[in-house]
Amino acid sequence: MTDKPFLTDIKTLRKRAREHIEKGAVTPGYTGDRETVIKLLNEALATETVCVLRYKRHYFMASGINAQSVAEEFLQHATEEQGHADELAQRIVQLGGEPNLSPDGMLTRSHSEYVEGTSLRDMITEDLVAERIAIDSYREMIHYLGANDPTSRRMLEGILAVEEEHAEDLVSLLDELGSS
Numbered sequence: 332m333t334d335k336p337f338l339t340d341i342k343t344l345r346k347r348a349r350e351h352i353e354k355g356a357v358t359p360g361y362t363g364d365r366e367t368v369i370k371l372l373n374e375a376l377a378t379e380t381v382c383v384l385r386y387k388r389h390y391f392m393a394s395g396i397n398a399q400s401v402a403e404e405f406l407q408h409a410t411e412e413q414g415h416a417d418e419l420a421q422r423i424v425q426l427g428g429e430p431n432l433s434p435d436g437m438l439t440r441s442h443s444e445y446v447e448g449t450s451l452r453d454m455i456t457e458d459l460v461a462e463r464i465a466i467d468s469y470r471e472m473i474h475y476l477g478a479n480d481p482t483s484r485r486m487l488e489g490i491l492a493v494e495e496e497h498a499e500d501l502v503s504l505l506d507e508l509g510s511s
């Protein structure tokens with residue numbers, strides 16, 4: 332009984348790397364369903380972009396109602412969501428796809444919604460709902476990717492951890508608001 336070697340021998344690896352070099356980072360060893368992965372990443376990109384817009388809106392409105400510390404939290408989240416959007420767009424290109432940043436259909440592609448909210452409490456609540464949606468969809472995507480695309484998976488795991496922090500921040504803000 333011969334054990335199947337865990338690693339592909341160097342000769343085969345080198346030969347494979349030379350085939351289809353125009354595919355850049357996508358080698359024949361990539362076992363993900365590339366089209367589906369790109370589609371999922373584009374949905375996440377739309378989600379993050381909608382989150383940036385919503386947090387920005389909340390930032391400016393909260394500044395207007397003199398809630399400086401909450402406004403700053405909104406702004407920080409907006410900046411972090413923009414960072415996530417950039418990471419996703421970059422990975423889409425690496426996989427040979429195109430980031431879809433068209434405003435047309437952005438809300439349909441996005442998992443989370445754009446709700447303006449009127450009071451500070453409304454805004455925080457809507458942001459919390461959006462974060463919880465993002466958390467669930469990232470978790471599902473990570474599960475879907477499994478071992479087929481470790482780079483995308485690792486990136487999504489990093490983003491997921493930040494969304495969980497965002498949700499926690501918002502819960503704290505709601506608590507503070509409740510006791511005031």
Ligand SMILES: [Fe+2]
Nearest residue numbers: 379411412415
């Ligand atoms: Fe995000």
Ligand SMILES: [Fe+2]
Nearest residue numbers: 462493494497
């Ligand atoms: Fe977030």
